[in-house]
Amino acid sequence: MTEAPLIVPSTAGPSGPQDQDDLLAGLNPQQLAAVTYRGPALLIVAGAGSGKTSVLTRRIASLLRSREAWPSQILAITFTNKAAGEMRERVGQLVGEAARGMWISTFHSACVRILRREAEHFGFTKSFTIYDSGDSRALIKRLVKEHEADAYGLTPASVQGRISKLKNELQDSESYARDANMSDPAERVFVEIFADYQRRLRKANAFDFDDLIGQTVYLFRAFPKVADTYRRRFRHILVDEYQDTNHAQYALIHELTRPVSADAPDPYASNGMMIFEPETTPELAGASLTVVGDSDQSIYAFRGADIRNISEFERDFPGAKVVLLEQNYRSTQNILSAANAVIGHNFDRKDKKLWSDRGDGDKIVGFTGYSQHDEAQFVADEVEALHRAGMPYSEMAVFYRTNSQSRALEEIFIRSAVPYKIMGGTKFYERAEIKDALAYLISVANPADEMSVRRILNKPRRGIGDVTETAIARFADDQGISFRDALSMPSQLGVGPKIQAAIGQLDAVLTEATALMLPASGEVPPPTVVADGLSLLLAKSGYLDALRASRDPQDEARVENLDEFVAVARDFARNNPEGTIADFLTEVALVSDADDLDDESGSVSMMTMHTAKGLEFDAVFVTGVEEDLIPHRISAGEPGGPQEERRLFYVGITRARKRLHLSLAMTRAQFGEVSVAMPSRFLQEIPAELVDWRQSPGDVNSRGGTQSRALNARRGGGFGGSGGDRFGVKPLAPRDRITPLSTAMDKFPNKVTGKVRDNGDLELAAGDRIRHDDFGEGRVDAVTGEGAKRIAHVRFDAAGLKKLLIKIAPIEKL
DNA sequence: CTCTGTTTTTTTTTT
DNA sequence: AAAAACAGAG
Numbered sequence: 001m002t003e004a005p006l007i008v009p010s011t012a013g014p015s016g017p018q019d020q021d022d023l024l025a026g027l028n029p030q031q032l033a034a035v036t037y038r039g040p041a042l043l044i045v046a047g048a049g050s051g052k053t054s055v056l057t058r059r060i061a062s063l064l065r066s067r068e069a070w071p072s073q074i075l076a077i078t079f080t081n082k083a084a085g086e087m088r089e090r091v092g093q094l095v096g097e098a099a100r101g102m103w104i105s106t107f108h109s110a111c112v113r114i115l116r117r118e119a120e121h122f123g124f125t126k127s128f129t130i131y132d133s134g135d136s137r138a139l140i141k142r143l144v145k146e147h148e149a150d151a152y153g154l155t156p157a158s159v160q161g162r163i164s165k166l167k168n169e170l171q172d173s174e175s176y177a178r179d180a181n182m183s184d185p186a187e188r189v190f191v192e193i194f195a196d197y198q199r200r201l202r203k204a205n206a207f208d209f210d211d212l213i214g215q216t217v218y219l220f221r222a223f224p225k226v227a228d229t230y231r232r233r234f235r236h237i238l239v240d241e242y243q244d245t246n247h248a249q250y251a252l253i254h255e256l257t258r259p260v261s262a263d264a265p266d267p268y269a270s271n272g273m274m275i276f277e278p279e280t281t282p283e284l285a286g287a288s289l290t291v292v293g294d295s296d297q298s299i300y301a302f303r304g305a306d307i308r309n310i311s312e313f314e315r316d317f318p319g320a321k322v323v324l325l326e327q328n329y330r331s332t333q334n335i336l337s338a339a340n341a342v343i344g345h346n347f348d349r350k351d352k353k354l355w356s357d358r359g360d361g362d363k364i365v366g367f368t369g370y371s372q373h374d375e376a377q378f379v380a381d382e383v384e385a386l387h388r389a390g391m392p393y394s395e396m397a398v399f400y401r402t403n404s405q406s407r408a409l410e411e412i413f414i415r416s417a418v419p420y421k422i423m424g425g426t427k428f429y430e431r432a433e434i435k436d437a438l439a440y441l442i443s444v445a446n447p448a449d450e451m452s453v454r455r456i457l458n459k460p461r462r463g464i465g466d467v468t469e470t471a472i473a474r475f476a477d478d479q480g481i482s483f484r485d486a487l488s489m490p491s492q493l494g495v496g497p498k499i500q501a502a503i504g505q506l507d508a509v510l511t512e513a514t515a516l517m518l519p520a521s522g523e524v525p526p527p528t529v530v531a532d533g534l535s536l537l538l539a540k541s542g543y544l545d546a547l548r549a550s551r552d553p554q555d556e557a558r559v560e561n562l563d564e565f566v567a568v569a570r571d572f573a574r575n576n577p578e579g580t581i582a583d584f585l586t587e588v589a590l591v592s593d594a595d596d597l598d599d600e601s602g603s604v605s606m607m608t609m610h611t612a613k614g615l616e617f618d619a620v621f622v623t624g625v626e627e628d629l630i631p632h633r634i635s636a637g638e639p640g641g642p643q644e645e646r647r648l649f650y651v652g653i654t655r656a657r658k659r660l661h662l663s664l665a666m667t668r669a670q671f672g673e674v675s676v677a678m679p680s681r682f683l684q685e686i687p688a689e690l691v692d693w694r695q696s697p698g699d700v701n702s703r704g705g706t707q708s709r710a711l712n713a714r715r716g717g718g719f720g721g722s723g724g725d726r727f728g729v730k731p732l733a734p735r736d737r738i739t740p741l742s743t744a745m746d747k748f749p750n751k752v753t754g755k756v757r758d759n760g761d762l763e764l765a766a767g768d769r770i771r772h773d774d775f776g777e778g779r780v781d782a783v784t785g786e787g788a789k790r791i792a793h794v795r796f797d798a799a800g801l802k803k804l805l806i807k808i809a810p811i812e813k814l
Numbered sequence: 815c816t817c818t819g820t821t822t823t824t825t826t827t828t829t
Numbered sequence: 830a831a832a833a834a835c836a837g838a839g
Contacts (some may be wrong), residue, residue, distance in 0.1 A: 080827085080829080081829095104829070107829075108829055109829095131826080209828090210829090212829085213829095300828075300829090302827060302828085303827085303828060305827075363829075401826070403826085403827085403828075404825050404826095405825095424828085463816090464815090465815050465816085467815085468815095507821065539822090576825050590829075608826085609827080610826090611827090611828085629826095632827080633826090635826075635827090645826095669830085671824075671825080671830080672830045694826095
């Protein structure tokens with residue numbers, strides 16, 4: 001099809017073509033096409049590191065500069081809030097103030113924004129709350145118990161998973177019940193729980209994560225007039241990471257890109273997936289849609305991402321233009337060759353080869369440790385070596401498959417005094433004390449949310465237990481009032497006077513906070529209300545006092561966390577002077593792991609490979625490259641599982657600009673039990689000549705002698721039996737030697753070396769000789785840092801240069 | 815109702 | 830190994 005642009009880009013006029021020159025400068029022909037093409041639908045297939053963010057921002061800037069679109073007509077969807085912020089900033093650099101009116105956000109944030117405006121249409125209020133997966137799990141857990149569903153083999157986790165999956169497919173309990181085998185009692189109970197769950201959410205004036213998308217689609221379909229206002233508004237829709245959209249998100253995009261007809265058609269065609277239907281005479285054509293993605297980087301099938309959304313884009317949008325970006329501007333050729341080789345083993349993909357003109361670069365470094373601690377030590381040493389060679393810590397990253405793997409790395413990093421930060425894991429907002437604080441806020445903002453009120457009922461301990469809780473719930477039911485309102489009449493609950501007083505006290509605090517944060521008399525509260533209200537709640541409820549009075553050392557940290565949370569609220573007030581409590585809660589509910597990545601501090605980033613998507617670093621360490629980890633054991637059974645794992649590994653590899661390290665351990669402790677780990681099958685998919693094995697799986701085998709470690713056992717050429725020479729192993733330079741011979745199998749395996757130890761008072765000075773449990777004897781070169789963070793720089797006789805945190809290192813002065 | 819000690823489960827990835 | 834769930838005493 002010939003691409004006659006619907007709108008000719010940047011014709012004459014005050015904003016002439018020369019305005020575009022800087023936007024188009026330095027682009028290759030494909031990138032140029034991706035920026036300048038105009039038409040109803042455009043698919044940009046963007047391989048890793050092919051400059052897609054730059055293309056996307058320039059495309060937006062180009063639309064704005066040529067006056068083809070007002071900022072308010074642009075909706076750009078990114079994968080994380082962090083990515084959204086970055087894109088806003090980059091567009092801002094290109095077009096200045098015009099960047100303001102655009103919607104650049106995640107699917108979830110955009111939907112919250114729409115729902116807050118339109119919630120009243122279908123029985124919610126604009127102060128609805130958002131349940132994160134922990135909240136919905138708690139609710140489901142209660143329902144499972146009430147329905148005694150465990151008797152049918154339904155666990156909270158499985159129910160939650162199934163409901164989420166169904167919602168991603170835009171199913172509700174009724175539509176599911178129609179096709180389900182209802183003679184199976186387990187199915188019947190499941191449907192009941194699903195329906196109940198939905199009822200409770202509605203009663204609590206709350207949406208879960210999946211509802212944010214699904215209910216927005218429902219809203220658009222049930223209220224075409226509402227949908228039309230958004231269709232008229234957004235004329236250019238751009239979606240990043242399109243390969244990771246699920247069906248609900250796909251449907252949302254379709255709803256938004258429908259043509260708007262002058263006469264709103266009443267019964268909405270329920271088969272309405274075909275959007276360019278000729279029979280209506282549209283008053284306005286559908287919005288132009290640009291999607292960017294790479295099916296090789298689709299790693300979210302487990303949460304409903306449907307790779308067909310991208311692979312069948314051309315069928316869904318007939319006449320769509322497709323642009324392929326294959327030149328990689330990020331990595332060296334060695335890294336790309338490895339990536340290409342790995343991903344080439346996936347069979348059902350369009351062949352696509354990334355290439356680079358940056359030269360071969362360094363070889364990939366491989367290392368096999370005896371244990372996960374040994375592996376971590378390798379990473380720490382290598383990080384230090386790179387840092388000494390001039391690479392900032394912030395340009396290095398360590399990836400792993402599962403969050404639990406971070407522990408061993410963290411231990412060694414602390415001991416080696418390597419600055420690091422962990423992205424994700426137990427997130428700040430999932431800590432119990434923060435969730436408690438949030439529950440207090442929600443109880444004020446959305447009193448209908450019974451879950452939150454119940455949560456704070458006995459936090460801090462007020463002597464209110466199960467019995468009282470049930471009594472309150474029954475009273476509320478009988479009187480037809482909400483759980484929250486029942487708290488205001490403690491004397492009628494039929495509980496003892498002591499407990500009445502406790503309930504009355506809680507009610508008074510909540511009431512006071514409500515008066516402060518949501519003043520009845522339409523006056524505008526100062527920006528700091530959220531922070532002030534939060535402080536008030538925490539202080540007057542006795543929550544902080546209880547923590548301070550406790551002698552559990554963890555509670556000290558909890559107080560600090562709460563202080564930080566209040567600081568977050570103050571920060572929020574500064575950035576959003578008009579932000580309401582609902583805005584604050586939204587922001588908190590939607591922050592993701594990748595979002596709190598800020599590169600201003602110089603520390604090594606540690607994260608899962610999933611979190612790593614969309615990021616890049618000079619040096620990357622992919623750890624735990626073992627069978628049962630990557631590919632993960634659980635994925636082996638799932639259809640398409642191993643393929644998705646391979647894509648995940650591919651994502652990890654392609655994050656690296658200059659140096660890539662692949663490491664594994666030969667034993668790994670899991671569940672508190674040590675087991676033998678085998679090298680990942682993905683390792684043999686990388687051509688041997690690309691990898692410089694410092695210590696190969698074969699080497700380690702010949703020492704450990706458990707069995708044939710199956711790396712490459714079935715490959716004839718290049719790889720072979722257990723002979724280390726076949727791996728091209730180089731002897732380690734003494735300085736880089738990681739594992740002294742004496743610490744081989746017998747000493748290193750799985751020793752939890754980070755046990756409680758306090759050398760706080762140990763005085764060391766340059767010139768002192770010391771002995772270290774693992775590294776042997778050495779001489780102190782220098783001591784830096786203060787107090788608990790004093791660091792000894794030690795030159796070990798056998799193990800080379802190390803940094804040690806004096807307070808906890810297993811050392812003694814000689 | 816709360817505290818303490820014991821048993822069981824957990825680790826796949828996330829907006 | 831650590832967190833969560835559970836059971837029983839006070």
